Amino acid sequence: MKTRAAVAFEAGKPLEVIEVDLEGPKEGEVLVEIRATGICHTDEFTLSGADPEGIFPAILGHEGAGVVVDVGPGVTTLKKGDHVIPLYTPECRECDYCTSGKTNLCQKIRTTQGQGVMPDGTSRFSIKGEPAFHYMGTSTFANHTVVPEIALAKVREDAPFESICYIGCGVTTGIGAVINTAKVRPGDNVVVFGLGGIGLNVIQGARLAGANMIVGVDINPARKAWGERFGMTHFVNPKEVEGDLVPYIVDLTKGGADYSFECIGNVDVMRQALECCHKGWGTSIIIGVAGAGQEISTRPFQLVTGRNWRGTAFGGAKGRTDVPKIVDWYMDGKIQIDPMITHTMGLDKINDGFDLMRKGESIRGVVKF
Ligand code: NAD
Ligand code: AHE
Ligand code: ZN
Ligand code: ZN
Numbered sequence: 029m030k031t032r033a034a035v036a037f038e039a040g041k042p043l044e045v046i047e048v049d050l051e052g053p054k055e056g057e058v059l060v061e062i063r064a065t066g067i068c069h070t071d072e073f074t075l076s077g078a079d080p081e082g083i084f085p086a087i088l089g090h091e092g093a094g095v096v097v098d099v100g101p102g103v104t105t106l107k108k109g110d111h112v113i114p115l116y117t118p119e120c121r122e123c124d125y126c127t128s129g130k131t132n133l134c135q136k137i138r139t140t141q142g143q144g145v146m147p148d149g150t151s152r153f154s155i156k157g158e159p160a161f162h163y164m165g166t167s168t169f170a171n172h173t174v175v176p177e178i179a180l181a182k183v184r185e186d187a188p189f190e191s192i193c194y195i196g197c198g199v200t201t202g203i204g205a206v207i208n209t210a211k212v213r214p215g216d217n218v219v220v221f222g223l224g225g226i227g228l229n230v231i232q233g234a235r236l237a238g239a240n241m242i243v244g245v246d247i248n249p250a251r252k253a254w255g256e257r258f259g260m261t262h263f264v265n266p267k268e269v270e271g272d273l274v275p276y277i278v279d280l281t282k283g284g285a286d287y288s289f290e291c292i293g294n295v296d297v298m299r300q301a302l303e304c305c306h307k308g309w310g311t312s313i314i315i316g317v318a319g320a321g322q323e324i325s326t327r328p329f330q331l332v333t334g335r336n337w338r339g340t341a342f343g344g345a346k347g348r349t350d351v352p353k354i355v356d357w358y359m360d361g362k363i364q365i366d367p368m369i370t371h372t373m374g375l376d377k378i379n380d381g382f383d384l385m386r387k388g389e390s391i392r393g394v395v396k397f
Pocket of ligand 4: 118120121123125126135
């Protein structure tokens with residue numbers, strides 16, 4: 029079939045919205061009509077050329093929601109008409125990772141996913157007879173996409189696509205990092221670096237978990253009001269702090285953070301996020317994704333004296349199990365999503381959505397098909 033997609037032909041260049049060819053679903057695959065997709069900073073990271081796994085031409089996008097149009101042979105858990113959220117972290121429920129009870133990082137199809145192809149090693153997308161690559165197994169910047177069955181969460185049908193698409197990455201990543209990865213407890217002091225589409229969801233998660241201080245750190249002063257809207261108790265603009273940021277935050281939190289979260293992808297900030305943690309027990313969670321060749325460093329003494337450095341992907345969530353529950357939280361009013369969706373646009377304006385994010389003017393831009 030033909031479908032419209034925003035294609036990344038080259039790193040650092042705008043996406044091109046064109047008609048592409050899409051083959052039907054093969055064994056274990058599902059054809060999905062995407063109704064809405066968010067634009068996450070990770071899409072910009074890959075488009076910029078900083079992603080070691082970035083390959084072109086590709087159809088980016090990993091924060092979508094839509095409807096099943098067709099299923100391939102062997103698909104048993106989904107049928108035409110089901111509402112779904114594609115999962116860049118699948119959940120096969122049978123690999124060693126899924127059954128370990130220790131991680132959400134299902135590895136069943138990770139190798140081919142990273143190579144931009146379906147599990148059989150081929151792409152369903154093509155342009156003028158030449159294959160185009162899938163991205164993160166989801167490719168939601170297309171009106172139709174093919175996704176493995178194990179990478180789709182079935183969700184309730186009364187939930188609006190333009191809101192719940194954000195659960196496909198930002199909402200789940202932020203809230204999940206607090207609840208699943210850090211396991212923040214009532215009374216904990218939390219510091220969040222970077223108050224964008226992810227960091228604000230960390231703040232929202234910290235409030236849900238009953239955190240005491242929720243300190244937000246951002247160089248964009250406009251993010252103070254945003255943080256306060258979702259539960260932030262203190263705001264720090266590093267540009268306005270005289271002297272080092274780390275002792276300032278340690279003082280503010282009376283000894284350091286119980287948990288800190290880096291939601292930027294800046295390796296220097298990752299170090300600050302670790303070092304502002306409480307001696308003896310503070311844990312810093314890396315969420316931000318850093319470019320090829322970048323490395324983190326600190327004095328080992330920081331770890332010797334009890335600080336912990338961890339990371340999280342998709343907020344530690346097991347998508348097929350947890351995503352439908354997060355959709356329920358939204359529908360029951362337990363979590364907020366809509367205020368963070370600051371801009372919506374048609375697919376032909378997707379590059380404007382990227383520009384708004386780069387300029388710090390949007391929290392989440394959502395493309396509606
Ligand atoms: P965003 O652009 O919406 O937000 C980034 C925020 O960081 C902005 O508010 C910006 O002002 C702030 N910032 C930039 N430099 C700063 C600095 N030096 N000090 C303080 N604040 C600074 O991005 P996003 O969509 O929220 O994504 C954030 C990061 O999380 C990205 O690296 C993205 O790739 C990553 N991410 C990771 C996962 C995961 O599963 N681990 C999931 C989603 C996104
Ligand atoms: N491809 C990059 C890493 C990118 C990355 O870390 N992605 C996160 C999700 S970001 C969503 O916005 C992730 O899920 N990582 C685990 C995984 O298996 O990819 C690189 O550095 O190679
Ligand atoms: Zn994302
Ligand atoms: Zn698995």
